[in-house]
Structures are given as structure tokens and as C-alpha cells.
Amino acid sequence: MKFKQIVKQLIDAEWVARVLEVLDRRSDNRMAELGILSQAFEFIKINQVPGDYFEFGLWRGKTFGYAHRMKHRYGRHDMKLWGFDSFQGLPDTEEHPDNIWYKGQFACTRPEFEAILKSRGIRSAEYELVEGFYSESLNDSAHRRLSGRTAAVIYIDCDLYDSTIQVLNFIQPYLVNGSIICFDDFYNYKGDPEQGEQKALAEFLQKETHIGFIPYLTYAPLGKSFICRLK
Numbered sequence: 460m461k462f463k464q465i466v467k468q469l470i471d472a473e474w475v476a477r478v479l480e481v482l483d484r485r486s487d488n489r490m491a492e493l494g495i496l497s498q499a500f501e502f503i504k505i506n507q508v509p510g511d512y513f514e515f516g517l518w519r520g521k522t523f524g525y526a527h528r529m530k531h532r533y534g535r536h537d538m539k540l541w542g543f544d545s546f547q548g549l550p551d552t553e554e555h556p557d558n559i560w561y562k563g564q565f566a567c568t569r570p571e572f573e574a575i576l577k578s579r580g581i582r583s584a585e586y587e588l589v590e591g592f593y594s595e596s597l598n599d600s601a602h603r604r605l606s607g608r609t610a611a612v613i614y615i616d617c618d619l620y621d622s623t624i625q626v627l628n629f630i631q632p633y634l635v636n637g638s639i640i641c642f643d644d645f646y647n648y649k650g651d652p653e654q655g656e657q658k659a660l661a662e663f664l665q666k667e668t669h670i671g672f673i674p675y676l677t678y679a680p681l682g683k684s685f686i687c688r689l690k
């Protein structure tokens with residue numbers, strides 16, 4: 460066998476081994492982002508929870524695309540998908556030894572994001588985007604746009620404590636009994652309850668005593684979801 464052929468066969472074997480490894484990892488018996496969204500959409504279908512899908516932290520639209528798939532799978536034809544992002548990546552991040560983030564991380568411009576959605580067959584009439592850092596964009600004008608709407612599923616994937624607390628304060632008027640709220644990074648920071656999404660949720664629930672979050676499903680690798688109950 461010629462040298463070139465041997466090299467080619469070795470490369471092919473390596474490539475096949477890599478693909479098999481990825482497929483194997485994906486076939487692990489675990490629920491990740493797609494799985495939790497599938498469960499959430501089935502939950503709201505069975506329980507007839509009215510409302511839209513809200514996602515905070517879009518990056519390149521992976522989970523937004525999953526939600527779109529579930530909207531169609533579960534026949535939620537009137538459901539609007541709302542996306543909230545700076546389209547400039549993360550804002551300044553918290554100073555902490557466990558901090559793994561940096562300013563500008565996950566930047567994806569709005570035109571890039573819209574092009575990705577288009578390439579996946581997501582029509583612009585199916586979604587609405589609210590652009591800007593949450594400290595500015597989660598404002599009265601955003602509330603006016605959302606007037607009369609409720610949130611059936613909320614996906615929070617904005618990594619930071621500051622961002623998450625702003626999101627939780629913003630979503631209050633849209634919560635109904637049975638709204639599902641997913642936190643993508645709940646067990647980040649080595650699971651420290653004094654940081655990130657976990658800290659933000661604990662503070663929020665302490666303040667908003669009329670809102671209860673019933674623990675629902677935990678998902679890989681760091682996520683946790685809740686069912687909203689209004690007291």
C-alpha cells in the first residue's frame with residue numbers, strides 16, 4: 460500500500476472514531492437542553508398553560524431553535540418566541556475566584572443571529588427580539604411590547620447573577636400558574652448557592668413571597684427547572 464493511502468486510512472479511522480465518540484456521548488442516558496424543552500412543552504400542553512416562550516441569553520440560537528422545534532411539535536402555532544439579548548455578549552462580569560466568564564463572551568450580532576434562524580427555517584413572524592443589555596432593555600417599552608401576554612416557558616441562560624436578577628424582576632407580570640422556568644446554569648460556580656442563577660433565584664423568592672417555584676426537572680450539565688405557582 461502506498462504511503463498516501465495508509466495516511467488516508469489512518470485519518471479516516473480517526474475521524475470515524477471521533478464521530479462515534481460524539482454520538483455515544485449524545486446517547487448517554489441524560490436529559491440536556493433539548494430534553495428539558497421537550498418536557499416543558501409537553502407539560503404546558505397537558506396542563507393547558509397559556510402563553511409564549513421567553514428566552515434570556517440567545518448567543519447563536521441553539522436553545523431558541525430547540526424551542527421553535529417544540530412549538531411546532533406540540534402544535535403551539537400561536538405561540539410567539541421572544542428573545543432577549545445584548546447581541547454584544549456578556550456585560551462586565553463579577554469579580555470572583557470562581558468566575559469563568561469575561562466581557563463580550565458569546566457575542567453574536569443581531570443580523571448574524573437572524574441569519575442563523577433563517578437558515579433553520581424559523582420565520583421572522585414567529586419571533587420578536589428585544590435588543591440591549593438588560594439593565595437598559597428590560598424597561599417600560601419592553602413591557603408595552605409584551606402587554607397582555609403571558610409566559611408558558613421561560614429559558615434563562617444569561618450566566619451571571621446580575622443578569623439573572625434583572626430577568627427575574629422583569630418576568631414577574633408574565634408568570635402564571637404552571638409557567639415553566641428553566642435555569643441553564645443553576646449549578647454553575649461549583650454549585651455555590653451564593654453565586655449566579657442560584658443566588659438570584661433565592662433572593663427573588665425571598666422578596667416576592669406571593670410567588671412559589673416548585674422544583675421540576677434537573678438537566679445536564681448544570682440546569683434546573685421550576686413550575687411557577689402564584690399564592
Ligand SMILES: C[S@@+](CC[C@H](N)C(=O)[O-])C[C@H]1O[C@@H](n2cnc3c(N)ncnc32)[C@H](O)[C@@H]1O
Nearest residue numbers: 516517518521522545548565592593616617622
Ligand atoms: C451562554 S450564552 C446563551 C447560550 C444560548 N442559549 C445557546 O443556546 O447557545 C449567554 C448569552 O447571554 C447574554 N447576556 C448575558 N447577560 C446579559 C445582559 N445583562 N444583557 C443582555 N444579554 C446578556 C449574552 O449576550 C449571551 O448571548
